[in-house]
Amino acid sequence: MIRRGLRVAARLGHHGALPGGPYILPTFSPASAFGSSMDSLESEFCQEKTDLKNYALPNASWCPDMLNLYHEFLEKTKADGWIRLPSFKSNRNHIQGLKLPLVLTASSDKSDCHIFTRCIKTEGQGYEYVIFFHPSKKKSVCLFQPGPYLEGPRGFAHGGSLAAMIDETFSKIAYLAGEGLFTLNLNTRFKNLIRMGSLAVLNVGVEKVEDQKLYISCIAQSTDQQTVYAKASGTFLQLQLEEDSSQYYTLCLQESLLPTALPTGTHPRAAGGVREVTGEVREKALSFA
Amino acid sequence: MIRRGLRVAARLGHHGALPGGPYILPTFSPASAFGSSMDSLESEFCQEKTDLKNYALPNASWCPDMLNLYHEFLEKTKADGWIRLPSFKSNRNHIQGLKLPLVLTASSDKSDCHIFTRCIKTEGQGYEYVIFFHPSKKKSVCLFQPGPYLEGPRGFAHGGSLAAMIDETFSKIAYLAGEGLFTLNLNTRFKNLIRMGSLAVLNVGVEKVEDQKLYISCIAQSTDQQTVYAKASGTFLQLQLEEDSSQYYTLCLQESLLPTALPTGTHPRAAGGVREVTGEVREKALSFA
Numbered sequence: 001m002i003r004r005g006l007r008v009a010a011r012l013g014h015h016g017a018l019p020g021g022p023y024i025l026p027t028f029s030p031a032s033a034f035g036s037s038m039d040s041l042e043s044e045f046c047q048e049k050t051d052l053k054n055y056a057l058p059n060a061s062w063c064p065d066m067l068n069l070y071h072e073f074l075e076k077t078k079a080d081g082w083i084r085l086p087s088f089k090s091n092r093n094h095i096q097g098l099k100l101p102l103v104l105t106a107s108s109d110k111s112d113c114h115i116f117t118r119c120i121k122t123e124g125q126g127y128e129y130v131i132f133f134h135p136s137k138k139k140s141v142c143l144f145q146p147g148p149y150l151e152g153p154r155g156f157a158h159g160g161s162l163a164a165m166i167d168e169t170f171s172k173i174a175y176l177a178g179e180g181l182f183t184l185n186l187n188t189r190f191k192n193l194i195r196m197g198s199l200a201v202l203n204v205g206v207e208k209v210e211d212q213k214l215y216i217s218c219i220a221q222s223t224d225q226q227t228v229y230a231k232a233s234g235t236f237l238q239l240q241l242e243e244d245s246s247q248y249y250t251l252c253l254q255e256s257l258l259p260t261a262l263p264t265g266t267h268p269r270a271a272g273g274v275r276e277v278t279g280e281v282r283e284k285a286l287s288f289a
Numbered sequence: 290m291i292r293r294g295l296r297v298a299a300r301l302g303h304h305g306a307l308p309g310g311p312y313i314l315p316t317f318s319p320a321s322a323f324g325s326s327m328d329s330l331e332s333e334f335c336q337e338k339t340d341l342k343n344y345a346l347p348n349a350s351w352c353p354d355m356l357n358l359y360h361e362f363l364e365k366t367k368a369d370g371w372i373r374l375p376s377f378k379s380n381r382n383h384i385q386g387l388k389l390p391l392v393l394t395a396s397s398d399k400s401d402c403h404i405f406t407r408c409i410k411t412e413g414q415g416y417e418y419v420i421f422f423h424p425s426k427k428k429s430v431c432l433f434q435p436g437p438y439l440e441g442p443r444g445f446a447h448g449g450s451l452a453a454m455i456d457e458t459f460s461k462i463a464y465l466a467g468e469g470l471f472t473l474n475l476n477t478r479f480k481n482l483i484r485m486g487s488l489a490v491l492n493v494g495v496e497k498v499e500d501q502k503l504y505i506s507c508i509a510q511s512t513d514q515q516t517v518y519a520k521a522s523g524t525f526l527q528l529q530l531e532e533d534s535s536q537y538y539t540l541c542l543q544e545s546l547l548p549t550a551l552p553t554g555t556h557p558r559a560a561g562g563v564r565e566v567t568g569e570v571r572e573k574a575l576s577f578a
Contacts, residue, residue, distance in 0.1 A: 116450045149408040185477070188474070
């Protein structure tokens with residue numbers, strides 16, 4: 001039963017979608033759970049941090065196509081409602097106050113951690129990317145330039161590096177556009193190779209939100225839109241948690257109880273949602289275990 | 290028409306599945322195209338190269354679970370038909386003589402390239418993995434230990450890093466077990482987080498080969514098989530090329546002709562296969578373009 005409870009909790013913490021763990025929100029509450037707009041979510045995520053390097057800024061390795069599109073979108077941030085997302089070394093830099101529960105805290109937590117898509121330090125060698133996000137349209141655009149450390153076949157990006165870039169872009173829009181916290185599925189259909197050092201433009205959008213799931217799609221293309229590199233879709237679980245949900249889930253783990261066996265929270269929509277979804281996810285997991 | 294031809298050729302070259310490009314095989318012929326066994330394919334891929342570092346060997350960062358399972362499988366290589374696949378810095382080190390056609394050779398070709406899953410040099414920081422392969426069973430096992438540079442949520446591996454690891458494992462089995470050269474699709478269903486520095490065991494197998502496609506599946510689990518991290522499936526295109534197929538495809542590109550408009554090769558099975566499959570892939574691509 002303990003393992004079962006842990007499995008549910010760990011699953012809820014999954015994965016790139018959430019900078020931290022969705023079930024532990026000691027100082028932060030997703031806005032819509034309390035009826036407000038998503039502004040606070042974005043402003044929290046996008047706040048300037050002068051002590052941290054923002055990897056989403058141009059550097060000398062960026063190809064002309066990437067620079068041009070970057071400046072084009074930067075203009076759109078002034079009037080068209082687009083937001084440039086900052087990109088720090090780790091997800092934990094983006095939103096302070098989120099953490100996994102003690103029972104799940106990894107021993108490697110104190111080591112020098114990097115978000116996977118910023119794992120290579122030298123400019124131009126690995127992932128070069130910047131994500132622009134449009135809150136009201138629930139769309140984002142990721143400008144992605146793979147470097148020579150992302151190789152698959154000679155001279156071209158590894159398919160896995162593109163899949164990971166798509167996953168990372170999905171996770172950010174899922175979190176910011178609809179509190180999508182847990183990736184259920186990622187499906188990538190590859191069409192063409194991306195030449196090393198060239199630009200791939202990932203157009204990402206939330207297709208629908210249904211039964212507390214966000215359905216997100218992506219088309220990755222060349223700058224001129226003449227070459228499709230990949231098409232992808234992903235499903236994210238939408239969870240609306242309460243401020244004290246940490247105690248709720250920590251209690252589950254400590255008491256070795258499934259969340260459904262615990263008292264509901266104070267916010268009807270949030271509490272009902274969590275119970276319903278964890279039940280669904282648990283059921284799925286048990287059918288595979 | 291030129292672009293169309295390029296698109297077909299580039300697609301055939303995709304992606305981690307092929308160390309080099311599948312349509313340019315100047316000194317190497319996939320065995321089954323000529324009726325022999327797959328032995329030469331494996332021996333070519335697995336040959337010892339004393340001048341290159343083999344990253345698939347144990348190092349001080351490997352956790353006890355990984356070391357134990359490594360030695361268990363190493364024992365199986367002595368009698369049970371398992372093969373330990375070497376892992377060099379780049380795919381191009383595995384099989385000499387494969388290259389992309391001139392028209393597709395990337396300008397970054399001379400730079401210091403790394404296969405994506407060996408992009409982080411420091412032991413234990415990034416990808417630690419070794420793949421064992423069983424030719425007659427068409428199965429493989431990948432022991433994967435994610436380091437702190439592969440982080441997603443705090444203390445756990447990024448979902449994209451697992452997807453990329455699955456993609457890389459798929460591509461090797463696809464190539465060695467059935468000349469699967471082009472990844473058509475990769476679908477990953479995430480179940481649980483992988484704790485940083487712990488072991489995930491990827492059990493991979495070819496489910497079926499049908500209509501020149503390999504269907505491959507994966508279950509990624511904890512060592513004790515009590516926690517499922519992910520389930521995945523992939524589809525790879527099986528191509529049986531002739532020794533001189535490089536000229537065949539280079540000619541396509543130079544003449545701006547689609548492969549089907551060119552004379553067939555000398556080996557009926559191989560030539561027919563290539564034509565049939567490129568037609569199918571082209572059709573799919575055009576429907577998206």
